[in-house]
Amino acid sequence: MKCPHCNHTFALTWKEYFLEILGCHNCVACKRRFKLSFSWSYLAITVLIVLMIGGLATFLAVRFTHSRMIAIGGLVIVLVVLLPLDRWLDDHWRKSAPLEPDKPES
């Protein structure tokens, strides 16, 4: 992630990812808050990957086991696999923007 205030680049940790689920973060350098902006490309990539991986896993589970419980378990595992991907998208894909307008230093 890149801070929009001071341009410092730092990695998004799991702790920050889960604590700031709405996408607002503190810069580790200047301590100011910023948010990860929503974009249609982020949504499109996320939905596409969820459909591809989730659909394939569900299809394979039902096809080879004929068990709905295994299919549901497969979906849960897929969601767990997708969390690192979503964190990666937050860290590398989504643009950051200041949470509040820049104020002049007093």
Ligand SMILES: [Zn+2]
């Ligand atoms: Zn900063």
